[in-house]
Amino acid sequence: MEDSRKMIEVDNLSVIYPGGIKALDGVSFSVPEQEIFGLLGPNGAGKTTLIMVLTTLLAPTGGLARVNGIDVAKDKNRVRMNLGYVSQELAIDDELTGLDNLRLQAGLYHMDHSIRHKRIEEVLELVGLTERARDRVDTYSGGMRKRLDIACGLIHRPEILFLDEPTLGLDIQTRHEIWHYINRLREEVKMTILLTTHYMDEADLLCRRVAIIDRGSLKAIDAPEILKKQMGGGLIVFQFNQSARPETIDQAMNRLKNQDFVREITQKNSEYLLLTDNSEESLPLFFEALDGLRLNLKKVTLKMPSLDDVFLYHTGRQLREESVSREEMDRVRSSMRRLRKTR
Amino acid sequence: MTAMTIGLKGAYYIFWREIKRFTGQKMRILMSVVQPVIWLVLMGSMMARLTDNPVTAEMIGVDNYLAFMVPGVMMMSSLYTGVFGGISIIWDRRMGFLIKLLSAPIPRYSIALGKISALVLQTMFQASVIAILAAVMGITFATGLPGILVTLFICGLFAAIMSCISLFLSASIRTPETLFSVINFLTLPLVFSSSALFPTAVMPDWIRVIARFNPISYAVTPVRDLVISGWEWGTLATGIWLLLLMFLILFVLVYYRFEKGSLL
Numbered sequence: 193m194e195d196s197r198k199m200i201e202v203d204n205l206s207v208i209y210p211g212g213i214k215a216l217d218g219v220s221f222s223v224p225e226q227e228i229f230g231l232l233g234p235n236g237a238g239k240t241t242l243i244m245v246l247t248t249l250l251a252p253t254g255g256l257a258r259v260n261g262i263d264v265a266k267d268k269n270r271v272r273m274n275l276g277y278v279s280q281e282l283a284i285d286d287e288l289t290g291l292d293n294l295r296l297q298a299g300l301y302h303m304d305h306s307i308r309h310k311r312i313e314e315v316l317e318l319v320g321l322t323e324r325a326r327d328r329v330d331t332y333s334g335g336m337r338k339r340l341d342i343a344c345g346l347i348h349r350p351e352i353l354f355l356d357e358p359t360l361g362l363d364i365q366t367r368h369e370i371w372h373y374i375n376r377l378r379e380e381v382k383m384t385i386l387l388t389t390h391y392m393d394e395a396d397l398l399c400r401r402v403a404i405i406d407r408g409s410l411k412a413i414d415a416p417e418i419l420k421k422q423m424g425g426g427l428i429v430f431q432f433n434q435s436a437r438p439e440t441i442d443q444a445m446n447r448l449k450n451q452d453f454v455r456e457i458t459q460k461n462s463e464y465l466l467l468t469d470n471s472e473e474s475l476p477l478f479f480e481a482l483d484g485l486r487l488n489l490k491k492v493t494l495k496m497p498s499l500d501d502v503f504l505y506h507t508g509r510q511l512r513e514e515s516v517s518r519e520e521m522d523r524v525r526s527s528m529r530r531l532r533k534t535r
Numbered sequence: 536m537t538a539m540t541i542g543l544k545g546a547y548y549i550f551w552r553e554i555k556r557f558t559g560q561k562m563r564i565l566m567s568v569v570q571p572v573i574w575l576v577l578m579g580s581m582m583a584r585l586t587d588n589p590v591t592a593e594m595i596g597v598d599n600y601l602a603f604m605v606p607g608v609m610m611m612s613s614l615y616t617g618v619f620g621g622i623s624i625i626w627d628r629r630m631g632f633l634i635k636l637l638s639a640p641i642p643r644y645s646i647a648l649g650k651i652s653a654l655v656l657q658t659m660f661q662a663s664v665i666a667i668l669a670a671v672m673g674i675t676f677a678t679g680l681p682g683i684l685v686t687l688f689i690c691g692l693f694a695a696i697m698s699c700i701s702l703f704l705s706a707s708i709r710t711p712e713t714l715f716s717v718i719n720f721l722t723l724p725l726v727f728s729s730s731a732l733f734p735t736a737v738m739p740d741w742i743r744v745i746a747r748f749n750p751i752s753y754a755v756t757p758v759r760d761l762v763i764s765g766w767e768w769g770t771l772a773t774g775i776w777l778l779l780l781m782f783l784i785l786f787v788l789v790y791y792r793f794e795k796g797s798l799l
Contacts, residue, residue, distance in 0.1 A: 247638050249799075269541070272640040279638075281631030287556050299548035300639040302536065328559075344635070 196224040198258075199352050199384040200246065205255035207241050207408075215241040217408040218255065223386055228378055230399030231388040232499060234509075238408040239388035240280060243356050246386070247277045260351060273301065276345035280356040282337050283344070286330040290321055290340050293329065294347055301348040315343045318380075319373060335366030342373065346381070353377065355387040359394060367394075374398055392499040402499065404506050411506035416499060423497035423505060424455065426471030428478055430464050433488035444482055453477050471496060538642070545641030549649025550656075553623065557657055567616070567657065571665040574608045575601070575672065605669045606686075606758035607731035610751055612665065613658045613690040614726065617697025618718050620654040621705035624798070625714060633798060643793040651698045651786075658694035659687045674762070682761040685771070692778045693754040699785035706792050731755045753777050 200223040207216040216238045223229040231239045244250035245257055248268040257264045260274045284293050294315065298308045316322045319339040329337060338358070345353060358374065359367040375398065377383050389395055395402045396416050403413040412419060432441055448454050448466065453474040456467040468474040471494050478492075504510055536544075557563060579601045624646075627633040636646050666676075666683055676682040701718070708714045726732065728742050729751035735743050746752050757774035760767040 249634070249637055269640040269642075272638060277634075277638045279631060279634045281634070283631045283635035285552065285556070285632055286630070287559050288552070292552075292555060296548055296552050297635075297639075299551070300545060300636075300641060302541070302544065302640065 198222045199225055199260055200386060201258040203256040205257055206253050208253045214408050219410055221403055221413055225384055226382055227400050228385045228398050230395040230402040231405050232395045232402050233405035234390050237405045240356055243354050247354055248272055274350055276350040276353045278341050278345040278355050282341050284329055284341050289328050290325040297344045297347050303348055311347055315347050319343045335362055352384045357389055358387055371397055395499055404503055406507040419502045420497040423501050425469040426497050427495040428466040428471055429495055430492040431462055431490040433490045436488040440485055444485055444487055447481050451481050542642045542645050545645030546648035549646055550652040553650055553653030567661045568664050571608050571612050575668055579604050602674050602763050605674055606755050606762050609662045609665050609690050610731050610755045612661045613694040614697055616658045617654055617694035618701050618722055620698045621701030622711055622714055623650060624705040625711050644790045647702050647789045647793045651695050654698045655691040655695050659691045662687050662690040676762050677765045678761045686758050686761050689754055689758055696782045696785055699789045703789050703792050706798055725751055750781055
């Protein structure tokens with residue numbers, strides 16, 4: 193990390209909106225070359241504010257931000273030439289064709305006329321819109337529009353790309369397509385990418401490092417695997433059949449409690465939660481430990497720690513926006529609480 | 536590239552986009568042609584009766600109300616094109632497109648300059664349509680083709696002035712409805728208290744006073760001369776200088792509003 197250039201540097205950055213609302217509170221981090229860096233947090237955490245500062249759309253109240261070594265407060269136009277920005281909302285003109293949108297972008301970014309045509313073709317190919325380029329954008333699907341938007345952000349071959357919630361509101365197939373393109377970008381064009389998201393799967397899949405942001409401050413920065421490992425290895429959740437006899441269950445419990453891989457077993461109604469250091473590797477050991485007993489296991493599930501758990505741990509709140517059953521939430525919360533106490 | 540070149544180039548692409556949009560919106564083009572037709576044909580033929588009466592004809596100073604009206608209609612269409620032109624900023628903001636313009640490596644005033652230029656071109660297009668229509672209806676310019684060209688210039692300049700006002704307002708207004716109400720509040724009285732539709736001679740004194748300070752009058756009067764009388768250099772020069780001055784002052788205002796203020 194010492195040798196590679198710091199493409200994005202944020203040093204004690206603060207943004208206070210009129211009225212005293214602290215959108216960003218002393219945020220510091222840096223992003224090296226060719227890394228995909230993620231900012232994970234719920235709506236209102238400050239992600240968009242941070243991106244707006246880094247893309248020179250918003251002046252910071254305090255602190256420093258540098259993009260490709262240039263201070264965002266000092267030389268705005270130079271910073272802008274070095275970066276591409278794909279905002280949360282679509283920023284393409286519906287009434288123009290895809291091609292015209294790209295031509296406009298090429299013009300606004302002072303691209304040399306001799307290479308414009310070629311670059312436009314290249315970028316259309318990258319996002320798979322070559323056939324539809326001459327059609328008006330209002331005939332495009334949502335996913336196509338997003339891809340065009342990304343194409344516009346790339347056309348001037350910036351070294352750094354900012355993506356604000358790149359797959360917000362898109363269907364699963366389109367999300368996968370866009371993730372695919374983002375990965376291609378990093379590999380083929382060697383870009384440094386900073387993306388913001390509130391989707392765990394996106395952060396997990398794409399980002400080499402993730403920063404958890406909540407209420408304007410960073411709570412943790414590390415690779416997703418490391419963040420999740422800090423949560424322990426996960427849970428094995430199992431349930432016995434109704435026909436299982438209490439003595440057998442007691443026997444099973446005793447056996448398990450003595451196992452090395454078991455940190456703790458808790459019970460919630462008919463479910464048992466076995467906390468372990470590595471649930472994937474512990475699962476076979478689990479079955480080995482219970483070997484020989486006439487058990488009636490109704491079901492066994494593996495609950496790997498997710499970034500949602502990481503978020504919950506660092507902020508005390510759930511990240512997911514899908515409805516979660518109360519029971520499940522309680523369960524996760526109590527195991528998290530226990531985890532914290534055992535440290 | 537110098538800073539000014541960047542600014543002008545940026546303005547060019549913004550202008551290019553506005554024109555591309557305009558040419559793609561067939562309804563808009565149609566309306567910009569139909570509107571003056573309605574004014575000229577409907578209002579013109581109805582009001583032509585005014586000049587049938589020798590007394591009123593004397594007051595108006597012309598024997599054909601239609602000839603009197605053509606400059607007024609041109610100014611009105613320039614007025615409306617210009618004054619509603621700023622709404623494009625409101626739509627861009629809503630669409631998310633404004634973000635693209637603000638994050639591009641161009642100065643902010645380019646956005647204003649590009650949009651003003653596009654509105655000027657649209658206005659000159661409309662004014663040409665009106666001139667052609669007028670010719671079809673039998674009105675020829677006393678100053679011939681050069682006079683027509685100068686007229687187009689004045690219409691463009693006038694639209695530029697109105698665009699500045701519109702953009703200045705739209706930079707701070709978020710909803711189209713608010714903009715419409717502000718503009719309607721201003722424009723209709725402005726038009727009626729100028730010499731665009733009615734000669735100052737027939738106005739009550741207090742309106743005549745307003746008409747003297749009304750920018751619309753200073754745009755309409757020289758054009759009227761070009762249509763009806765001929766090369767009245769005095770009024771022409773005064774009119775154009777005043778309009779240029781007004782435009783410069785307003786553009787400086789818009790420049791600073793865009794560069795220093797928030798547009799989001």
